[in-house]
Amino acid sequence: xxxxxxxxxxxxxxxxxxxxxxxxxxxxxxxxxxxxxxxxxxxxxxxxxxxxxxxxxxxxxxxxxxxxxxxxxxxxxxxxxxxxxxxxxxxxxxxxxxxxxxxxxxxxxxxxxxxxxxxxxxxxxxxxxxxxxxxxxxxxxxxxxxxxxxxxxxxxxxxxxxxxxxxxxxxxxxxxxxxxxxxxxxxxxxxxxxxxxxxxxxxxxxxxxxxxxxxxxxxxxxxxxxxxxxxxxxxxxxxxxxxxxxxxxxxxxxxxxxxxxxxxxxxxxxxxxxxxxxxxxxxxxxxxxxx
Amino acid sequence: xxxxxxxxxxxxxxxxxxxxxxxxxxxxxxxxxxxxxxxxxxxxxxxxxxxxxxxxxxxxxxxxxxxxxxxxxxxxxxxxxxxxxxxxxxxxxxxxxxxxxxxxxxxxxxxxxxxxxxxxxxxxxxxxxxxxxxxxxxxxxxxxxxxxxxxxxxxxxxxxxxxxxxxxxxxxxxxxxxxxxxxxxxxxxxxxxxxxxxxxxxxxxxxxxxxxxxxxxxxxxxxxxxxxxxxxxxxxxxxxxxxxxxxxxxxxxxxxxxxxxxxxxxxxxxxxxxxxxxxxxxxxxxxxxxx
Numbered sequence: 001x002x003x004x005x006x007x008x009x010x011x012x013x014x015x016x017x018x019x020x021x022x023x024x025x026x027x028x029x030x031x032x033x034x035x036x037x038x039x040x041x042x043x044x045x046x047x048x049x050x051x052x053x054x055x056x057x058x059x060x061x062x063x064x065x066x067x068x069x070x071x072x073x074x075x076x077x078x079x080x081x082x083x084x085x086x087x088x089x090x091x092x093x094x095x096x097x098x099x100x101x102x103x104x105x106x107x108x109x110x111x112x113x114x115x116x117x118x119x120x121x122x123x124x125x126x127x128x129x130x131x132x133x134x135x136x137x138x139x140x141x142x143x144x145x146x147x148x149x150x151x152x153x154x155x156x157x158x159x160x161x162x163x164x165x166x167x168x169x170x171x172x173x174x175x176x177x178x179x180x181x182x183x184x185x186x187x188x189x190x191x192x193x194x195x196x197x198x199x200x201x202x203x204x205x206x207x208x209x210x211x212x213x214x215x216x217x218x219x220x221x222x223x224x225x226x227x228x229x230x231x232x233x234x235x236x237x238x239x240x241x242x243x244x245x246x247x248x249x250x251x252x253x254x255x256x257x258x259x260x261x262x263x264x265x266x267x268x269x270x271x272x273x274x275x276x277x278x279x280x281x282x283x284x285x286x287x288x289x290x291x
Numbered sequence: 292x293x294x295x296x297x298x299x300x301x302x303x304x305x306x307x308x309x310x311x312x313x314x315x316x317x318x319x320x321x322x323x324x325x326x327x328x329x330x331x332x333x334x335x336x337x338x339x340x341x342x343x344x345x346x347x348x349x350x351x352x353x354x355x356x357x358x359x360x361x362x363x364x365x366x367x368x369x370x371x372x373x374x375x376x377x378x379x380x381x382x383x384x385x386x387x388x389x390x391x392x393x394x395x396x397x398x399x400x401x402x403x404x405x406x407x408x409x410x411x412x413x414x415x416x417x418x419x420x421x422x423x424x425x426x427x428x429x430x431x432x433x434x435x436x437x438x439x440x441x442x443x444x445x446x447x448x449x450x451x452x453x454x455x456x457x458x459x460x461x462x463x464x465x466x467x468x469x470x471x472x473x474x475x476x477x478x479x480x481x482x483x484x485x486x487x488x489x490x491x492x493x494x495x496x497x498x499x500x501x502x503x504x505x506x507x508x509x510x511x512x513x514x515x516x517x518x519x520x521x522x523x524x525x526x527x528x529x530x531x532x533x534x535x536x537x538x539x540x541x542x543x544x545x546x547x548x549x550x551x552x553x554x555x556x557x558x559x560x561x562x563x564x565x566x567x568x569x570x571x572x573x574x575x576x577x578x579x580x581x582x
Contacts, residue, residue: 007484015495016534085418111482118481121439124420126413127376131420139480148412152481156447156518189430190409190443190516191402193298194509204306215506218485225481227447243307 005276006219009107011076013069018137027067027075028056035059036068036078036112042094043109049100051109066115066138068108078112080138085120090223098276106276110222115139117224118152126150157226158197159185159279161286162210164235164252168286169206170270171242171250181253181261181270182279183230198231206250207241210234216285219278230282232291258283296567297510300398302367304360309428318358318366319347326350327359327369327403333385334400340391342400357406357429359399369403371429376411381514389567397567401513406430408515409443417441448517449488450476450570452577453501455526455543459577460497461561462533462541472544472552472561473570474521489522497541498532501525507576510569521573523582549574 017023027033034053037044044052056077059065065077098106115138125132125143132141132150141150161168161183170181186201188194195213202208210233217230238252253261253269260268262283273279285291308314318324325344328335335343347368350356356368389397406429416423416434423432423441432441452474453460461472477492479485486504493499501524508521529543544552544560552563553574564570576582 004484006482007487009482013480013491016536107482111480114481122417124415124417126415126417126441129415129420129422150417151478153444154447154479154481156445187442188445188518189304189402190405190445191297191300191398191511191513193295193511194518194520196298200304220482220484222482227479227485229485245307 003103003275004217004219004281005103005278006106006110006221008104009111010104011069011071011108011111014067018067018139024067024137028065030075032074034071034074034076035065036076036108038079038112038116040084041113041117042091043097043113045097045101045105049097049102049105051101051105064134064138066112066119066134068111068115076108078116078138080116080119080134082123095274099274101276103276107220110220113222114154114220114225115152117222121224122150153225154220155226156188156194156229157185157221158188158194158201158229158231159183159282160198160202160210160213160231160233161282161291162202162206162208162233162235163286163291164238167238167252167254168232168258168283169202169208169235169240169250170253171206171247173246174248176248177271179271180273181249181251182273182277183282184247184250185228185279188229194229194231198233202233202235205243205246207239209236211236214291216291217278217281219281221278228278230278230285232282232286255287258287262287294394294566295508295510295572296394296569297397297401297512299395300402301395302360302362302399302402305358309358309430315358315428319356321366323365325362325365325367326356327367327399329370329403329407331375332404332408333382334388334404336388336392336396340388340393340396342392342396355425355429357403357410357425359402359406367399369407369429371407371410371425373414386565390565392567394567398511401511404513405445405511405516406443408513412515413441444516445511446517447479447485447488447520448476448512449479449485449492449520449522450474450573451489451493451501451504451522451524452573452582453493453497453499453524453526454577454582455529458529458543458545459523459549459574460493460499460526460531460541461544462497462538463561464537465539467539468562470562471564472540472542473564473568474573475538475541476519476570479520485520485522489524493524493526496534496537498530500527502527505582507582508569508572510572512569519569521569521576523573523577546578549578553578
């Protein structure tokens, strides 16, 4: 299996300490405790693409520390700026940073970003509308009025290559960078399995009937908090009926076309997704016969 | 692969129609439209374990129809009783019904139950606290104050067998039926892959270090809206250090012990999870050498 983006953090998430006020107080008082530097939801990075950390003394007034866990025995936190609310806009600079960032650093960033973003967009109880309070060291919110407990969302998304006659189906969304094509994708809905979601999305978006769905790999995708589940499936035939709301174009790519795109060749038929996206991993796995 | 519970509904989810007011109006006016009969969140079932449907004329006053999709060209709806809020209690009768229900019927029920339950617990905007309005034919809610859009949750859960020396690790939770043992399980968190969640949960709950995680199968689990992701992994050794908050007991089960439990033998060492639970599928797959 090729490398998978946004994975490999050496973080000990210390689930038990989240519910232990004494352990949390000790972590907050630890002189080795580190606080992630964030500008809004975007990271500061060093020359080698690594995340930048500071001490808890730099926690801005009005911010709360979210306990990420331990790295090398040292407690690590992310700052939650209360009252801030960021849109879904991601800067071009962020994608430049991600292209340089080692996967384990991106994995830590994904955890912190998704957690901060969830708190900022979930300050009220969805069951009764009351402002909620942080608990479990930053891994949940609780309603003081109705006692409902709320946990960060992780939304499973299937992303898949339908395969037919040695070629794979690639598409592009209307707002994508020029020339970029990738695997089709969509959210898993309530009441369906991964395999059913792969078949439904491929049919909805491209009119392609698939079977024999095989799991390949998974990774987090922190925009805002998806779990990407990459699969390959066999297409019944190669006819296409595109849902033009979802796909601007689609085509069946040969092995040579996929290889040229992944290698960034000048004459490549399409631009491949970046290495930190699981579609890249999926295309490399298919090319390598690992699917 | 053995049968997987809660899968196989022949439902066409008709994603495009959800955003099409004319199509939705036509579905609501269709004389063949069917409405699921629910008592709270629990289904009515027929003699063969099938779901019971009625016409939209039976929609109770104050309820809204949630559009599930088409079956055999006929629009199918679930009733959303506004203002009702059900706890997490599931009746013993429900589990008796599930034991009789064909997987495709359980799959439809899972979709309806998770959707109704999500609406009932998410009537307010988590971003600003304002009461939200149903849109997308029942597949989303929207805030009239801040315009935030909210979608039903699907929470990925890993459930796994750690394997060592031809045996697999099984555990039991404190509140489980007497004698019941099953695969360990836990929610996938933000910033981690399926493989990382499997390793983290196995270490947290049982002190077991695993590698070589292999995906086996998935199914929805509508209590309230999980996506169960079943895996097998190789354990480094067979020592156990239990987190007694999570596990009351755990042991390494042999093939003969697993076979006896799945076959419901009188002298079996443990009681197996029911066939509609993916842990059952996972144990059968392991026994059959499909992992």
